[in-house]
Amino acid sequence: MLPWKRLVRPLVALLLATAVAVVPAATAHAAAPSSGWNNYSCRPSATHPRPVVLVHGTFANSVDNWLSFAPYLVDRGYCVYSLDYGQLPGVPLFNGLGPIDKSAGQLQVFVDQVLAATGAAKADLVGHSQGGMMPRYYLKFLGGAAKVNTFVGIAPDNHGTTLDGLTKLLPYFPGAEDLLSAATPALADQIAGSAFLTKLNADGDTVPGVHYTVIATRYDEVVTPYRSQFLTGSDVHNVLLQDLCPVDLSEHAAIGLLDRIAFHEAANALDPAHATTTNCASVFS
Numbered sequence: 001m002l003p004w005k006r007l008v009r010p011l012v013a014l015l016l017a018t019a020v021a022v023v024p025a026a027t028a029h030a031a032a033p034s035s036g037w038n039n040y041s042c043r044p045s046a047t048h049p050r051p052v053v054l055v056h057g058t059f060a061n062s063v064d065n066w067l068s069f070a071p072y073l074v075d076r077g078y079c080v081y082s083l084d085y086g087q088l089p090g091v092p093l094f095n096g097l098g099p100i101d102k103s104a105g106q107l108q109v110f111v112d113q114v115l116a117a118t119g120a121a122k123a124d125l126v127g128h129s130q131g132g133m134m135p136r137y138y139l140k141f142l143g144g145a146a147k148v149n150t151f152v153g154i155a156p157d158n159h160g161t162t163l164d165g166l167t168k169l170l171p172y173f174p175g176a177e178d179l180l181s182a183a184t185p186a187l188a189d190q191i192a193g194s195a196f197l198t199k200l201n202a203d204g205d206t207v208p209g210v211h212y213t214v215i216a217t218r219y220d221e222v223v224t225p226y227r228s229q230f231l232t233g234s235d236v237h238n239v240l241l242q243d244l245c246p247v248d249l250s251e252h253a254a255i256g257l258l259d260r261i262a263f264h265e266a267a268n269a270l271d272p273a274h275a276t277t278t279n280c281a282s283v284f285s
Contacts, residue, residue: 036070036071036074036080037054037066037070037071037073037074037080037081037082038062038080038081038082039079040117040118042079042080042118043079043118043119044078044079044118044119044120045077047077047271048076048077048078048079048270048271049120050120050122050123050124050149050150051078051079051080051081051114051115051118051120051123051124052073052078052079052080052081052123052124052125052126052270053081053082053083053107053110053111053114053123053124053125053126054066054069054070054080054081054082054083054125054126054127054131055082055083055085055107055125055126055127055128055131055132055134055135056082056083056084056085056095056096056127056128056129056131057096057127057128057129057130057131057132057256058086058096058097058129058130058186058187058190059094059095059096059097060094060095060096060128060129060131061084061093061094061095062082062083062084062095063082064093065082065128065131065256065257066082067257068257068258068260068263069126069256069257069263069266070082072260072263072267073267073270076267078270079118081110081114083106083107083110085098085103085106085107085110085134086098086099086100086102086103086106086130086186088184096130096131096186097184097185097186097187098185098186099185099186099189099196100130100133100134100137100185100186100189100190100196101137101141101196103134103186104134104135104137104138104141104142105138105142107134107135107138107144108138108142108143108144111123111125111138111144111147111148112147115147121147122147122148122149123147123148123149124148124149124150124151124152124270125148125150125151125152126151126152126153126154126266126270127151127152127153127154127156128154128155128156128255128256128257129154129155129156129157129222129223129252129256130156130157130186130190131153131156132152132153132154132155132156132157132158132214132229133153133156133157133158133190133200135148135151136151136158136200136205136206137200139151139207139210140200140207145207145208145209145210146209148210149210149211150210150211150212150213150269150270151210151211151212151213152212152213152214152215152266152269152270153212153213153214153215153229153231154215154255154256154262154266155215155216155217155220155222155223155229155252155255155256156214156216156223156229157190157222157223157228157229158201158205158214158228158229158230158231159192159197159201159228159229160190160191160192160193160194160197160228161190161191161192161222161223161224161228162191162192162224162225192228204232204233205231205232205233205236206231206232206233206234206235206236208235210235211235211237211269212231212233212235212236212237213236213237213238213239213265213266213269214229214230214231214236214237214238214239215239215241215255215262215265215266216229216230216238216239216240216241216255217240217241217242217248217250217251217252217255217262218240218241218242219249219250219251220251220252220255221251221252222251222252222253223252237269239265241255241259241261241262241265244261244265244278244279244280244282245261245278245279245280245282246280247280248261248280250262260282260283260284260285261278261279261280261282261283263282264276264278264282264285265278265282
């Protein structure tokens with residue numbers, strides 16, 4: 001008879017495989033992007049006075065996650081920066097795997113570096129997946145609210161994920177959650193009901209002084225249920241992609257990597273004074 005302990009590793013492997021399946025291979029990765037972002041000589045303009053910091057998702061990195069969106073913002077006159085965080089020893093290219101509270105500390109250091117380099121008083125943040133949730137720890141517990149004006153989360157797992165119910169199997173395999181926490185802490189932190197998310201969401205989803213936007217897709221197969229992505233607060237704009245364009249079929253990866261409708265709505269959040277209607281035609285904007 002096969003002991004339950006022998007089932008733990010396959011279950012964890014299945015969770016990992018599910019996450020990796022929706023993240024493109026880290027091809028064409030370079031030490032520094034060549035499309036105009038992470039340019040520390042950039043100075044914010046009067047039109048776009050705050051630098052934008054891009055925060056990648058789980059299993060992603062500072063380049064591959066933003067090959068489309070970073071140039072999109074640069075072309076519109078923004079100073080754009082992206083960081084790597086949550087690295088595990090011996091795991092190249094695939095980041096966002098370390099404890100999320102520690103990753104938030106890395107974001108804190110990076111934002112300070114960007115503000116010092118650009119001379120700006122505040123930055124704006126845009127994150128995809130874990131990167132759309134992790135900065136909330138920085139805002140809430142590490143003093144980030146004083147240094148951030150706008151935070152846009154694209155397909156963020158603000159209240160965790162069930163992976164379409166898969167994570168609910170973990171309690172049936174004693175030791176599975178401990179193994180997941182030891183091997184890839186960020187994955188354990190993102191499970192709905194985790195200790196990390198309980199702390200993050202206690203006493204409200206948001207903090208005063210920051211403008212929040214969440215952009216979600218009903219076809220998200222990673223952060224489930226998709227409405228768990230939305231935030232509650234006095235300064236929150238929750239957007240369902242299909243309300244902007246009903247025929248948009250983007251799922252979890254595509255909404256952050258390729259979707260110009262989502263990009264357009266994110267740009268509206270960064271510059272509401274010059275916002276234009278987001279609809280299906282925004283793919284051409």
